[in-house]
Amino acid sequence: VLRTRLTDRFGLDHPVISAPMGVAAGGVLAGAVSRAGGLGLIGVGYADEDWLREQQRLAGDTPVGVGFITFRLAGDPRLLDVAIDSAPAAICLSFANPAPYVARIRDAGIPLLCQVQTLRDARHVLDLGVDVIVAQGTEAGGHGERRTTMTLVPEIADLIAGRSPETLLCAAGGISDGRGLAAAIALGADGVLVGTRLWASQEAIVHPAEHRAVVAATGDDTIRSRVIDIVKGFDIWPARFDIRTLRSATTDRWHGRESELRAVADEEVARFADAMARGDAEQAGATVGEAIGLIHDIAPAREILRRLTVEAEAVLRAGATLAR
């Protein structure tokens, strides 16, 4: 057992939260993670309240949390009500300013996680009184920014130690095995948010062809780009965020030529939707992070959590034997 402030505070067996990956992290995955002793989050992404209710049903009786793209809540305020009414284990807000939503979540007594990508953002959400800061490095799959887990986590740990020591810190980005979990703890995190490794689980909502493509790839094969947002028809993101995916024929063709792509966006959106539906991994490019080079199978979520902590324990024990 790997016991941290995160496992103590949330009553977990593993210091692991599943990332609220839009589409991939539905109720089946979130429920499996929570039942295995982690904290499972449903990733609402671009979905609506009917989808969220259905996923909450699929999660079963085990408490799970809900993760939102913060700036989507402005356009669909009912979504947050649905989440709050279900008394989730946590609510996680990522991307854009969470300030308008903090009071409602706190008044409902729901633990609030905020995912940040810079020290500046961390200062802001600390002022808002969040319970857990998730420091997301650029290695992460999906939307994110430029700073890396390796330096962002200890820098935010120092900020927390100086201003609000009871706030918890989780590392996100690049963590797919026990070495990454052990490293995150060494850097000052109380736990980790795991996306890509759980994307590569049997419970994730992922096309089998995308799973196969990712197991075969190395960490050299991902790219941060705006291209995928454009061809998905979601060219709505603040300029600071882009999206990391597997490199694909689509990113190879358009990365660096975004203005040209926008000029033919309608056509390319249709083409991409078709490729996604066919599970054409070569065109589509799975939404995964750099840690794919450490992933060699599609395992059950419970087994993934078990490996993470068993390996991390072994790594930490071995590390201590070097210090003598």
Place this chain on the structure above:
Amino acid sequence: VLRTRLTDRFGLDHPVISAPMGVAAGGVLAGAVSRAGGLGLIGVGYADEDWLREQQRLAGDTPVGVGFITFRLAGDPRLLDVAIDSAPAAICLSFANPAPYVARIRDAGIPLLCQVQTLRDARHVLDLGVDVIVAQGTEAGGHGERRTTMTLVPEIADLIAGRSPETLLCAAGGISDGRGLAAAIALGADGVLVGTRLWASQEAIVHPAEHRAVVAATGDDTIRSRVIDIVKGFDIWPARFDIRTLRSATTDRWHGRESELRAVADEEVARFADAMARGDAEQAGATVGEAIGLIHDIAPAREILRRLTVEAEAVLRAGATLAR
């Protein structure tokens, strides 16, 4: 004492190699690092053989190593002779293919370190039979690429374990304190290459105004760009490499407008040289990595190495107590 395969193989007291930072890492710094029980490297950068000889003299009697920008050796083949003739503690090659130089270095019995930025490069230098692979993440200051320390290190550790277990692995990029060193060991490294933290040492060749600017900055304040190479008059780098520096008026003005900048390069090169000479940190932008947010003083190299291992030992011991 933190004992690893690196300290055993090189007879060190600390599993720490100083990065061969062009300009900043002269003989005084390299000598101080080696005398403190690490492995000090002189960073030749764009300098010539007279400069290298002078720095080797300044390093004193303690053995130090020499680090080259690999593609510069083609234009100045005498440089490698000067290094080899001095029987250095190691030679480190970074950027571009080291193949043409491996045999001469190996025949002279000098340990060869190769710094790589991708798994693909790591496979190549492993085939060449290097002694130490330095896995450099994008968080590093100076020239580099996109992959991060957090995923590149364990992925290369797996490669080494499968193909050439006697090869050593060092992590570079983002490591400025004991947490980073402990994390690197957790990720599978035998030691670390430390740049930015030793750039911020009393022995580094750095203008005091740049030191002050970096101590005051956070990790949010650096940027990877081609701008600084252009305005330095060294627009000679392969397209895959750019350079991380402190953001400055120069990068703010020109980043993303590199073609326009190249059109007025002569004028901007003169302006930048003048800013550098004046120690105008606002214009110039120090060559440092993301880990500057963890640096709060300009310390002697010996003290920096001591802190790195004392802190790392404490972190590793504390980590082991979580596993129970």
